[in-house]
Amino acid sequence: MLQRHFKVVQRLADYGFFRAGGMLIGTHAFLTFGNMLGVRWRDAQRTQDVDFAHAGEALTIALPADIAIDVHAALESLQMGLLPIEHADGGTGGTYLDPRDPEFQIDFLTPLHRGGSKPFLHPQLGIKLQPLEFMEYLLQEAQQAVAFTAGGAAVVNVPDPARYALHKLVVAGERPASRSAKSSKDVQQAAALLELLQEQAPAQIEAAWADISNRGPGWTARLKSGRAALARTAPELKPPRLLLLPGER
Template structure:
């Protein structure tokens, strides 16, 4: 038997849950390292500055306030001291969780997600999917498994986002508030298409993709609130229905996001594994991720996988069941019992 994952000790998972709950309280995430406060004399008065490293790893400095001893200066100083204390707590907590095997992403990706959070995109309806969501799902389920290091950020806009409190900004403008120099590029999926991706220049591998529901895979669809063309992917409405609060961890950030319901994530992965064109490596990754979540869900929430499979749209069910056939040997290698469950679901 080949075990797909192992469960964290209850005390370790409680540490994660505490950080998860704290992360949900953040309205604004300050991007960069926690940094430190410096005092500088101007004449006879002392003023305060915050020195830190930004998302690109460059030293940065922001004026805090002053003079020392004035109500305004002391209040500004306390606000930044509190921010630094919270940021130090996140860094320490994430460091400990990473050592235990919790999924932690690269910090530039964390800063990018923080920028999306700061502009209300997740609370407004955006959902994180893909391998970053997979890592978050593993963390929430309390299991340790290979989390497939990737710098790609895949997001789904299922309905027009509710951004009434946010000034109109393009997606490119929002991404650049991370302090990272994002540029817009064509996806190259199909010649002449308008669908776009967002990337860092040069050899940087970080990509951000905006996806929408659509039957024509890769077709460009205008998302007016972002001034962006998204890529169509089938059955994303099914995937994000019933989405859940989650958190993404990176070295300096604990970012509140929304991810799919784990059972629907697994079932959609079975479908997407066979809907990919000329991407065998990603298809194999989809199958393994689906098999892992299927087993973890049968451990903790038996019956949820069956409900999710039965709810999958009829138009894609045949392809999804073929994906389930590919996942079956992997599930069986972890648990004959869960393999029997999946076999019964496939046979109907």
């Protein structure tokens, strides 16, 4: 993990973001899975995004959710020039940027809620969260892991690795053609995790698949697309027989 990314993660940990139910997601969560599962990824692609999530008002996960913290103050205390992006209507959303380095982006995400895709101001976090479709699946069954650099370590909440892999297959097909590199990275990460979990924890894949494969036709269509992309990206990977959708058995 890049040092400046770790500084953000560590500062949020110090302020209680993870104790308040926050979660590290995205590529930085993927990197922590290597520590958790005892491997070093051969090709852990660098990213300029640091992604966090919180259940918000959409669902309750098995983490404390009654701790009040000030995420904005935590980011300001870093003195890294991070500012919330302003929208055309003058409001802000769940993304912070460094104006001097626009590629360095921090996103705070949450599942879709009653307000649709409108950013949700979380009163206990003091920050807006950007709702995204399919996020609720990723936030269930949270686990603890350690994010670290040569200069330190921080205990964080991360998704269940099997859920992370299957969620990547769902969202890969959602990305526009202009973000094909991102979709490819999604599928590569899913392939790496599924290959490892087949050996170490096949029951974890089975449980995650049993949940995601019964969530309705929208999920099913995306899973089919994700499986096809998985076969193209990692033809050497033999997906478990359990990766069958209803009606295929």
